[in-house]
Amino acid sequence: MTTPAFPEGVKRCGNGQFILWLLPAFLVLLIAVYAMFRVWFYGLNQTNMNDAYGFAIWIWADLAVIALGGGAFFSGFLAYIIGVKNVKNIINFAVVLGVVCYTSALLILGLDVGQPLRGWFIFWHANIHSMLTEVAFCLTIYLGVLIVEFIPVILENPKIQKNRFFHHMAHNMHEIMAVFAATGVFLSFFHQGSLGGVPGVLYGRPFAFREGLFIWPWTFFLFTWSAAAVGPLFTATMCRLAEFITGKRLVKDDVYRLLAKISGWMLLTYIIAKSIDTIYWATVTAPARGFTLMDFYSNNPAYYGIWILIAEILICGFLPALILITQKGRENKKLLFGAAILAIIGLCINRWVMVLQVLAAPLKPFQEEWFVYSPAWTEVITTILPVAYGIILISLAYRFLPLFPQERELNP
Amino acid sequence: MFPFLYEWSWYLGQYLFMGAAGFAISVVGAGLTYCIVMSIIHTMQEDEHADH
Incomplete structure (x- = not known):
């Protein structure tokens, strides 16, 4: 079906089918929100x-979600x-994925601190010698940047575009998007x-x-490099998944191949x-x-054998990387996508090892x-909450916003 | 975070950290302000053209 609220020249499924698709994600979200409030109300016990x-x-x-969201930056x-x-053909989708990943990361941090009402302490009483303070500042400001990057995508909805101020706003924001x-x-x-610096400075944990x-x-450098290498692969894989679910082609194959080539070389240099x-x-060090x-x-x-x-x-x-x-x-x-999935799993294993295996080792x-x-x-x-929330936000964004500039051409 | 707070110390590390954070916030804030102001001007200019 097409309505004036959908991006120009594209077709979307009916409302009933769309609601049915979102229903399981909403159910998971509901249970997760209940668990979230239990943690906040009763505490970390x-x-x-x-x-x-x-x-x-x-x-x-x-x-893991912060690293995978690295595709946006x-x-x-x-x-x-x-x-x-050519990357501009997938950048809107990368921004939406980034917003999902970073809002999820901050939500998870809000749970992890146990006292979210005191979350502002880290900004107000900043201990600038702590790597985590740097993380809190950069993460929060970067989420702001991502939302700013997401605004023009929202404003490009055909109905919103009819408002002349929003039309100009979207145009002006695109003009200075490089900033x-x-x-x-x-x-x-x-x-x-x-x-990455947080585990690296723990001299008491060899x-x-x-x-x-x-x-x-x-x-510090390995974490940044790996996020930059695997983030775009995650974006490409999620885009391919969206193509599979919608049954449409959303970006041309050369976009995938370009991202794969850049990520492949980044991944190879990272892994060396x-x-x-x-x-x-x-x-030497150990x-x-x-x-x-x-x-x-x-x-x-068994799960911490040399196999990991x-x-x-x-x-x-x-x-x-070699593929x-x-x-x-x-x-x-x-x-291509088999290699991308392996790289994503590798990144998740790396983050698991650098935090959970570190904590598991006897001190x-x-x-x-x-x-x-x-x-x-x-x-x-x-922990599953970001997946359900991601499905909902990406589905809504795909339905109402022009995420893929090539979609119309690829699906005449 | 601010010089009037107990934790603040006047030394290079503090300037670098807070300077970088302030710089990033200022760039984003200035960018957004520019977009809003320019959009208002463009909308008003369109209104004037419509009146003529």
Whole structure:
């Protein structure tokens, strides 16, 4: 069906079908909101947090969605600052994904602090020596930037465009979008990096500690690089998923191939740097503190065996990178998106290792057992919340906003 | 966050951190203000043309 509220020249499903599609997501959202309020009303005793795991499973979800949302800042950098024109065909979708990821991240942080009413303390009583303060500042301001980048997309709805002020506003915002994009890149560089810096500076935890450059451990740069490499792949994969669900082509294949090529080279350079970092840590940093590499991958629950390192670096690092840098790999859609999914899994494993495996490793000489964690249902459902919320927001945005400039041409 | 708060210290690290944060907020704020002002001007100019 078409109505004046839909983007010009495109067809959308009927209202009934659209509501039916959203219903399961709304149900999950409802249960998640109930769990959220339980956590806020009764406190963090509603989770399985303990002395070893003071951040619950949320901290992993937080780091993962922030890294995957990195597609917004890196696509913005490519489109508006470097001037790669073809990326503009997917930039609106990247911004919507970024908004979903970053609002989810802040919501999860609001749960994780346990006292969201005191959330403003970190800004007002800022401890500027804390990497987490930098994360809080950059994350919050960057979400503001993302919302600013999202506004002109909303204003481009045909009904809103009839208002002349909003029409001019959308046009003027597009004119100076490079300024907002540059600010977003600056903020993203620091918050992605500082999230990596947090484990890297923990000199009391030899599994995480890394040396580095000035005040920044190597993990600072690795986190930023990995988010910039995998973020656009996540955007492309979600776009492909949207194509599968809607049964339409939304962007041309050359857009996917371009993103895959850029991400492939970024991923390859990242994974080489990550390998060097791991070898240096295993042969110099950890032995200097009395540990061998296998101390961190044995005598612990099966899920922290050496396989996790192999999976992260070889299977979900080098393998997708090598597929994506070859023309044959990029031209085969199944290979391209298979590699993209592997890279996304690799990024999620990296964030899991750098926060949850770090917390699982025994700290004191008399502790032999690794800490095992099983999250409470409230943690699990609120971790799934971003998925349900993402489905709702992306569906609404796809229905009413011109997210894909090539859609009309590809679906005559 | 502000010099009148207890935690504030007058040294380089504080200037860099708060300076960078303030700079980012100012750029976004100035950009948005520019867009709003220009949109008002453009809308008013269109109104004037319509009156003629």
